[in-house]
Amino acid sequence: MKHVLIVDDDTDSAASMRALIADDDFSVAVAHSLRDARRQMALQQPALVLLDIQLPDGSGMDLLKDADVVGDALVVLVTGHASLDTSIAALRHGATDYLVKPVQFPRLKKILAQLTALSPASRPLSAEARDAALAPTMTAQGQFGRLWGRAPVMQRIYAQIARVAPTSITVFITGESGTGKEMAAQTLHDRSARSAKPFVAVNCGAISPNLMESEFFGHEKGSFTGADRQHQGFFERAAGGTLFLDEVTEMPLDLQVKLLRVLETSTFHRVGSAQSLQADVRIIAASNRCPFEAVKEGRLREDLLYRLNVFPLQMPPLRERLSDVPLLAEHFLRAISAQEGEPKKLGAAAIAQITSYRWPGNVRELRNAIQRAYVMAEGGVIDEEWLPKTGTGAPLAVMDVQEPAQIRPLAATAAAGDPDTPQPPAAEATLQLPVGISMATAERQLIEATLKECLYQKERTAAVLGISLKTLYNRLKGYTSPQ
Structure with a gap:
């Protein structure tokens, strides 16, 4: 029979919980203060502690932090003054869950059921392991x-x-x-x-x-x-x-x-x-x-x-930690070299170029760029030729994803070869967004405008936006689904 200790100075609340737990074939003890709780735990180590956070002689958090006293017991915080900060602090110090007063009996029963069926993997770490x-x-x-x-x-x-x-x-x-x-x-x-x-x-x-x-x-x-x-x-x-x-x-x-x-x-x-x-x-x-x-x-x-x-x-995003780009690039390059059996390294010019690029596709784009540059490099040193370059004059509205001029030759070529292909605008495409527009609407307008500019070629659209093809398909599916 597993033992449960209720630490609560509210006698009515403690009595209600005790009656419920006793009906579920657990042995139960009640403590109304931190001092009493420590004495009870010294007499019999509980499997579960229902711990009130506000007690006459201190905070329940003090008991929770005392790993030598708590031992391997599961601790569930019980409080009438719940807040997200308090709950997270308790969970960080090893609490398994928390209950808000007045305690809902179905929630308490659920915790007792979990205690009965608990696997070793779901028990909290020991103090040393933590x-x-x-x-x-x-x-x-x-x-x-x-x-x-x-x-x-x-x-x-x-x-x-x-x-x-x-x-x-x-x-x-x-x-x-x-x-x-x-x-x-x-x-x-x-x-x-x-x-x-x-x-x-x-x-x-x-x-x-x-x-x-x-x-x-x-x-x-x-x-x-x-x-x-x-x-x-x-x-x-x-x-x-x-x-x-x-x-x-x-x-x-x-x-x-x-x-x-x-x-x-x-x-x-x-x-x-x-x-x-x-x-x-x-x-x-x-x-x-x-x-x-x-x-x-x-x-x-x-x-x-x-x-x-x-x-x-x-x-x-990677653009907020560009100092990590050389470290990440070297990590990817070591893995690729080990896999392919031919060691290569980045030249100084290549390092300078990748450190100044904005990486709209983040770490995934960097990894793909290093893989491509490894394949294309003819010698043991990778230069800047096959690595992405920072665009000049890319409008902020398209988030510096790629210089629009890099899209234009493809559009112009396709249009010239097929009279039915929608004609792209003569000037570089830009996107103007009003102040106050929601992020979701701005994202949708950007994706749809880029897709049109890329002549509805989804692979190129994803590359220009710096997102995966899977993400692009998910977004487009969401735009066409009924709300």
């Missing part, structure tokens, strides 16, 4: 986990990842396409207590809407036409580990409702089955859209956003 995880571990070469960079903005990212990784808190990573959101998610997983379990990455914008429910939750044999065997969904495949939901703002709204229910209950069932399964996963979500704009546009449920956005992490 201290090791929080220690700064950026190598002399500038590597932190799967991320690279020495710029101050990246060191702030490393500090945030180090703090949140050992907790069970849900993280929402935002940033432009190509900034390394998945690498950040994998680093979070690698530094967590779940690192020995699977890391499952899902691109929510690349799955057919008709298959999404089956892909996420699995299905039973015979549950629909073509279901000739039982299928495990992403939640089952990630059991005990981390489920990374990339491009979560592209998920259909009806599936968002079901995902929200899984996050609230920690249970799900396969398509065609009534049996509930435990969802023992940590969720990390990501999007290259502004999630609040996605809510305004009706693409993302507001309640789901606040469930996912407990700990926001904003990945910086």
